Amino acid sequence: MDKNDILLRLFKAIQENSDNEHLDFALPGYAARQLISYQAIREDLMQCLASIKELMEKDHNQVVRTALWYSTISLYGKCFTDASTSKSSKLEVKDCFTVGQGLHGVHEQLMDLRHNLVAHRGETIQEIGIAYLRLRLHDSARGAHVRQGKFKIPKDLNVIVELLEHLIAVCEMKFEKATEKAWDHMMKTYTPTQMALLKIGGPNINQAITEKFNPENPEPPAKIERPEFSGEKFV
Template sequence: MSQPNEPNITFEKEISHEHNIVKVRYFKDKHPIKSYAFDTSLGKQCAGLQLIIKDLEIVLATLKLTLTLPLMEPSTNPNIDYFQFTTSNPDQLILTSLINSSIITYAKYFTQGKGLAPFINSEKIKSELSSDAYILHEKIIDLRHNFIAHGGVNDFELAKTVILIDLTHSHSLTYVHHVHHSVMPLVNNIEAFIDLTESFLRIIKSMLQKRSKALWETEINKIPIGLHISKAGDHVTFSNKS
């Protein structure tokens, strides 16, 4: 058997009304072909790595989109990291959402979960990144943990209850609950964030390439074609429903 020529493979999806079951039919050169899910441990590992690749490609696209926003133009706002954040400014809301989304998605596989994609230990990629890139990586993980996903200690949102005394009006006394939220994290490091994501993407693609090669050589190609045919049908069902 020869390995499939992926550029010739296309597919069609049939999605259930509840959106939790998807049937996928595959075609080669526009002709329908048989298919089945290869759910060995190594097969699942490869599928999980492809999940990470999908998310990192989303991060890259999102970060590149931020660079096109008018707010990111130096001529518009040369001191963007110091602007006073306000919910009435739609450009600030969009930029904040894009950056926060990128941080969460990038850090997704450095937190333990129960899904198909593997947990990636930061130490696993440390040797393959420059010292500056790894420092940025650690900063992104910390931002995910202590700023976006959880209310931890950070320098981007500070809150105090403040007593106010007006000495010009008989020492009148009042108070306010004040939140300081002005600095947008990583806004001046988008290019570096893009470079880091591209490096991480190369690492994951290399991992997938090695495991996919092992999958083909040690498992798929060892099974007689007749047994593959007996397991194949006209579609593959994607679902987490038991």
């Protein structure tokens, strides 16, 4: 299944769940990127929260506990790292924390684990060790040994729950602002006739609309003077 197949299935799902009380309009890819990014970030943070609560509420074996902890670190770091190839949005530290806020310190600890433990093998207290050489006296056999600290998951995970809930709220606020921006763009860019062609759900939906709409178009359309809508306004 390729990208076009997935997009078609998503459009069909929107149409199948449409009702007579709403009009649904397709948002071109260049205008939808920010909304899709923040929705994906929120889902990652929700998964992190679910994993942490699973660690807190159930007594799993070490393999499961390590998997839950590592997946949390990985997904958490993903929310703050660049996605230059896809140009997707990410969370910015300056938008999420204030100077001196306790949660910022927790964030820094998780990002350090992401950079130096999960994504790369850097210097971290989770993998501090001592390497030493050993010579066996009776036959002069030589070897090397490593003594390494045991991996531990923090005992107090409540502060991480607080951090994740805070960031989920931040992400939801950014999604709301991106929604306002997207509506403003659509209303100023498209004529009523063009908006009708972008309709993918709602009363009297035309199934052929998805064939005329190209979600892969990376370039915005030319600016068009939009006349006032006659009849009901879109709000």
